[in-house]
Amino acid sequence: MxxxxxxxxxxxxxxxxxxxxxxxxxxxxxxxxxxxxxxxxxxxxxxxxxxxxxxxxxxxxxxxxxxxxxxxxxxxxxxxxxxxxxxxxxxxxxxxxxxxxxxxxxxxxxxxxxxxxxxxxxxxxxxxxxxxxxxxxxxxxxxxxxxxxxxxxxxxxxxxxxxxxxxxxxxxxxxxxxxxxxxxxxxxxxxxxxxxxxxxxxxxxxxxxxxxxxxxxxxxxxxxxxxxxxxxxxxxxxxxxxxxxxxxxxxxxxxxxxxFPCGIVMHPTIDGAIQLSNETREGDLKIEDVKSVELRVNPEVMILTGKTDPRTGLEGKFSIFHAAAVGLLYGEATPSQFTDDAVKNETVVEMREKVNVTEDESVPTDAAYVTVEFSDGTKLEKHIEHAKGSIENQLTDxxxxxxxxxxxxxxxxxxxxxxxxxxxxxxxxxxxxxxxxxxx
Amino acid sequence: MxxxxxxxxxxxxxxxxxxxxxxxxxxxxxxxxxxxxxxxxxxxxxxxxxxxxxxxxxxxxxxxxxxxxxxxxxxxxxxxxxxxxxxxxxxxxxxxxxxxxxxxxxxxxxxxxxxxxxxxxxxxxxxxxxxxxxxxxxxxxxxxxxxxxxxxxxxxxxxxxxxxxxxxxxxxxxxxxxxxxxxxxxxxxxxxxxxxxxxxxxxxxxxxxxxxxxxxxxxxxxxxxxxxxxxxxxxxxxxxxxxxxxxxxxxxxxxxxxxFPCGIVMHPTIDGAIQLSNETREGDLKIEDVKSVELRVNPEVMILTGKTDPRTGLEGKFSIFHAAAVGLLYGEATPSQFTDDAVKNETVVEMREKVNVTEDESVPTDAAYVTVEFSDGTKLEKHIEHAKGSIENQLTDxxxxxxxxxxxxxxxxxxxxxxxxxxxxxxxxxxxxxxxxxxx
Incomplete structure (x- = not known):
């Protein structure tokens, strides 16, 4: 009943x-x-x-x-x-x-x-x-x-x-x-x-x-x-x-x-990308510094946000590639990173193309592994256990x-x-x- | 595409x-x-x-x-x-x-x-x-x-x-x-x-x-x-x-x-009931004449219109029992037979209770067998091959x-x-x- x-x-x-x-x-x-x-x-x-x-x-x-x-x-x-x-x-x-x-x-x-x-x-x-x-x-x-x-x-x-x-x-x-x-x-x-x-x-x-x-x-x-x-x-x-x-x-x-103003399954990746961006190169990470970006995420991420080549701001909100790129480049993901202009920006497009995604059932949807390999051969990895905004890591008042x-x-x-x-x-x-x- | x-x-x-x-x-x-x-x-x-x-x-x-x-x-x-x-x-x-x-x-x-x-x-x-x-x-x-x-x-x-x-x-x-x-x-x-x-x-x-x-x-x-x-x-x-x-x-x-203004899977039954009503007792079939009514229909009929005890005119439009009853009693099935009053009418209720339905996969949805057993022991059967209104038996201009x-x-x-x-x-x-x- x-x-x-x-x-x-x-x-x-x-x-x-x-x-x-x-x-x-x-x-x-x-x-x-x-x-x-x-x-x-x-x-x-x-x-x-x-x-x-x-x-x-x-x-x-x-x-x-x-x-x-x-x-x-x-x-x-x-x-x-x-x-x-x-x-x-x-x-x-x-x-x-x-x-x-x-x-x-x-x-x-x-x-x-x-x-x-x-x-x-x-x-x-x-x-x-x-x-x-x-x-x-x-x-x-x-x-x-x-x-x-x-x-x-x-x-x-x-x-x-x-x-x-x-x-x-x-x-x-x-x-x-x-x-x-x-x-x-x-x-x-x-x-x-x-x-x-x-x-x-x-x-x-x-x-x-x-x-x-x-x-x-x-x-x-x-x-x-x-x-x-x-x-x-x-x-x-x-x-x-x-x-x-x-x-x-x-x-x-x-x-x-x-x-972040975008598909929630991308949030752990964005959280990791922003942290990496802020913690390296004195917060001034440049496109030429980055050789490749490896993401390991729950398979749901690719189902919902697998767009490799978004063409509008709205599509960018459902592109894990775009999300990782703007997080690394700008150290933030606000409405300004999901405009039509932002997804067409040449540097952003170039960064998106460096992003590779591995799907892994063992990674929860509020978690992600984000690894950046730099041009000098060094690597940095960030493991997000509970993304900013998740129940274990809520926004403060x-x-x-x-x-x-x-x-x-x-x-x-x-x-x-x-x-x-x-x-x-x-x-x-x-x-x-x-x-x-x-x-x- | x-x-x-x-x-x-x-x-x-x-x-x-x-x-x-x-x-x-x-x-x-x-x-x-x-x-x-x-x-x-x-x-x-x-x-x-x-x-x-x-x-x-x-x-x-x-x-x-x-x-x-x-x-x-x-x-x-x-x-x-x-x-x-x-x-x-x-x-x-x-x-x-x-x-x-x-x-x-x-x-x-x-x-x-x-x-x-x-x-x-x-x-x-x-x-x-x-x-x-x-x-x-x-x-x-x-x-x-x-x-x-x-x-x-x-x-x-x-x-x-x-x-x-x-x-x-x-x-x-x-x-x-x-x-x-x-x-x-x-x-x-x-x-x-x-x-x-x-x-x-x-x-x-x-x-x-x-x-x-x-x-x-x-x-x-x-x-x-x-x-x-x-x-x-x-x-x-x-x-x-x-x-x-x-x-x-x-x-x-x-x-x-x-x-007829009701669920279309009931139409073959109504067609048969009306024909039986018009062809017997000089078109004046009475409730006391009828011992029982047997319907043999496609199983879809019971899924869509299986209501045994409709309580409103709208519910009557989806009751094969009501449909057979009014067809036999009145020799027609117009909007007047599907009002709240019509479904509550005592004679109609009594007739509905005499109706039995047998489901038969071999009967097409536009066909039905309607059999009336009268109080005097005689039986009449009507086999509708294609109901009035079906593609083979369309309404004229x-x-x-x-x-x-x-x-x-x-x-x-x-x-x-x-x-x-x-x-x-x-x-x-x-x-x-x-x-x-x-x-x-």
Whole structure:
């Protein structure tokens, strides 16, 4: 009875605690085409009365607001477009994007929503996503689904349903309407459509909750039925077991934040490359110093990020070759290392071509061996056991603030970014979360 | 190169011929809650400027029009809610719903659209859907996907993309944005969410084409790539072979129309039950005359329509027991036999309980054996080789008109229905298909 278990747990849930992941949506909007095209395609022709803000847009009526459905879509796209979001490492789900994008849009449209209620709804959505993910991972992911969005629509529906105070039965129907919208296939990684997945999941989940609120029916057994979600999207046996742990094991406590804006399986390699770059040649490693670079990594790395010759910034986010090259050359991996210009840079291309990858099942996905052979014949090796940002090596509060500020200041300036940081980190105490946008 | 093959075939396609399937959307709207709830949930809060008609609504500005995205959603729901639509029998796809719902909405919003262009776009969309369906059927269906909507979003994208004159590359991207939205799981058959699948497919495909037109990228190999649509949603080998037949074998010529508003695998049984009802007791078969009813049918019938005790009209559409009962009792199976009242009627319930089903692999899905044993010990058997509405036993033009008139007159009255019939059957000659709604 997974659907009933999830619906009744969520409807009965009360205030709990979480950390905030709002930074990405603000930083992602102005610098990538995907959210802009999506907004331009929908706003004038397909938006109802503008109730909800586009995070990171300039806040004017003409482009900064849309109806809640389009705001959820565009903010969802913006939250994911930099591939810089939070990660539930056991499932590689980025839980905040779909849930927060839907919740902020609804909070503004249907407020006032108290901080405690907002956070409770957020946690309900994240727990729903991650329990679903655990139920089908890795089979579901291995066949080619983009798990963040396939579970994201259900998480968004549970979160919005919680905010709308759906009863248990309507919450079950909301889960069903969301579950039947399975959005996100891995072929689109490296294109505008990857982030569309997250936006569409937010929008689809939001719509599912609103339809169920108005009496739309789906099924009371949407997840566990023979031809329901769990069986259609995965081959896992006993897929409903995780729902017995709701409220006992909290998935949100295992959520982590990315230090680098790119595919998470590349992070151990980047961590190693940056350390090697900083520790050698007085931090000024030159292309001519390097004869070759050898990586030994988990085979998953090549499946997900095996692009040898990325041609756009987005493709660079899924190229282990590019990742190693920029880590070594620049000693950092920020959004600036994953632009179209950065992947076409001649020195970067030359460095990429020196990188060789060995796949090794015995290397965990959060580990890597990075070896540089220099022109003078010397070698340096770095073994990363747990990459920066992994559960054993998490970002500190200070590093999280730095990440937030770096992204957000680029979009809206330093002083507004500082105010936004204060606002988003104090959501739990607000009387009306829908007003957060007016505080920066 | 299935994606390129489909995209370049569609962009190069010129005027061809087809029959019209517009009747269902007009008939379905006013009598089922699903399209009404969907319209009420979206119209006031989520519609942009109202450019496109809700077929079957009363045509007033306040409820009869919405933006093209919402019109596609609601008309798609209405087209499918009666389960009375057209059927491509090899795949059980109902091709017109998602494609026509998106096309009418766009034709009204972005017109003028000449009849020839409209029909060419419609054919492109239907061929896309059915070739995709053939590529993955039956594995895709057997695992639990609702094939009409899973291929429908791609069909709608191809059709709208054709109407918008996308070039081949943008058409490929449109196919990708549509392909990543896999909507429709069979657990929701018998609920409002089944028809939501068709509406969401229309809406998702429409949005995919508009995004691609504005430069949104997905993949040039959305269908055939290792982690692309064909492999993620089915286990079929050599799934791309059907795309070589585009323009040589026309799937639209194999499209048929349903004589009964319910699951198509029940049609042979209904056909037999109606014939038995009409041929015995002077067409006045009474419940006390019947001792038992024996059906011998393909096993697929029980998988899809095995509900023994339907409790709503929608569930009745997927109950072979209900279908046999009403066919025998009333000698017909029209929308009136699939209402909530009809499934709760005591005589119908009593008759359902007399029905026994034997599954037999050797009986094709368009065939059935229906045997009635009467209280006096006599028996009558009817063997239906090809059900009414199957490719070998299609509805005549006159029967199609009767079907259209029966549905549409209930919604908008006899004389407007007559005008609507004239209008929808002469679409090919119109100067602006967006004006069709003004002709009735």
């Amino acid at each position: 997974a659907t009933l278990a999830l619906a009744s747990w969520a409807t009965n849930l009360t205030y709990a605690n979480l950390t905030s992941g709002a930074g990405c949506a603000i930083g992602g909007f102005p610098f990538q085409p995907a959210p802009q095209i999506a907004l331009n395609t929908t706003l004038a022709t397909f938006s109802g009365p503008p109730t909800s803000g586009i995070l990171g847009a300039n806040g004017s009526i003409s482009t900064g607001f849309a109806d809640a459905s389009i705001a959820a879509l565009v903010n969802g796209i913006a939250s994911h477009v930099d591939d810089y979001d939070d990660t539930h490492l056991e499932t590689i789900i980025h839980p905040a994007g779909p849930v927060a994008s839907a919740l902020f849009a609804i909070a503004e449209a249907y407020g006032p929503v108290a901080g405690n209620d907002f956070i409770t709804a957020f946690v309900a959505g994240v727990e729903a996503e991650c329990k679903l993910g655990l139920s089908v991972y890795p089979e579901h992911y291995d066949v080619g689904w983009h798990i963040t969005s396939t579970v994201g629509s259900i998480g968004a529906a549970v979160a919005v349903g919680k905010l709308l105070n759906l009863d248990t039965s309507r919450m079950q129907h909301a889960i069903g309407v969301a579950a039947t919208q399975v959005v996100g296939i891995q072929e689109f990684f490296g294109s505008d459509t990857k982030s569309f997945h997250v936006g569409r999941a937010a929008q689809g989940g939001l719509m599912a909750a609103l339809l169920a609120k108005n009496g739309y029916t789906s099924s009371l057994k949407a997840l566990e039925a023979k031809y329901g979600w769990l069986h259609v999207v995965s081959t896992r046996e006993n897929a409903t077991a995780y729902f017995e742990q709701l409220g006992e094991i909290w998935e949100i406590e295992k959520n982590t934040f990315k230090p 200070e590093e999280l603030k730095k990440k937030f500020m770096e992204q957000v200041a680029l979009a809206i300036g330093e002083s507004r970014a500082e105010k936004a940081y204060e606002a988003f980190t104090s959501i739990g105490n607000m009387a009306d979360v829908g007003k957060v946008r007016m505080m920066y | 299935a994606t390129l093959a489909l995209a370049s075939w569609a962009t190069n396609l010129t005027y061809a011929n087809l029959t019209s399937g517009a009747g269902c959307a007009i008939g379905g709207f006013p009598f089922q809650p699903a399209p009404q709830i969907a319209l009420n949930t979206t119209l006031a809060t989520f519609s942009g400027p109202p450019t496109s008609g809700i077929l079957g609504a009363n045509g007033s500005i306040s409820t009869g029009f919405a933006d093209a995205s919402i019109a596609a959603l609601v008309n798609g729901i209405a087209s499918h809610v009666d389960d009375y639509d057209d059927t491509h029998l090899e795949t059980i796809i109902h091709p017109a719903g998602p494609v026509a719902s998106a096309l009418f909405a766009i034709a009204e919003a972005y017109g003028p659209v000449a009849g020839n262009d409209f029909i060419t776009a419609f054919v492109a969309g239907v061929e896309a859907e059915c070739k995709l369906g053939l590529s993955v059927y039956p594995e895709h269906y057997d695992v639990g996907w609702h094939i009409t909507s899973t291929v429908g979003s791609i069909g709608a994208a191809v059709a709208v993309g054709k109407l918008l004159n996308l070039d081949t590359s943008r058409m490929q991207h449109a196919i990708g944005v549509a392909a990543t939205q896999v909507v429709g799981i069979q657990e929701f058959f018998g609920s409002d969410t089944k028809s939501f699948h068709v509406g969401r497919a229309a809406q998702g495909g429409l949005m995919a084409a508009l995004l691609a037109k504005n430069g949104y990228t997905s993949s040039l190999k959305a269908l055939e790539a290792k982690y692309g649509w064909l492999h993620v949603v089915s286990t079929r080998e050599n799934a791309t072979a059907y795309f070589e037949q585009l323009g040589e074998i026309w799937e639209i010529e194999k499209n048929t129309f349903k004589p 006159e029967e199609l008109k009767k079907k259209f008139m029966e549905q549409v007159a209930l919604a908008i009255g006899e004389s407007r229905a007559e005008k609507a019939y004239e209008a929808f059957t002469s679409i090919g000659n119109m100067a602006d298909v967006g004006k069709v709604r003004m002709m009735y």
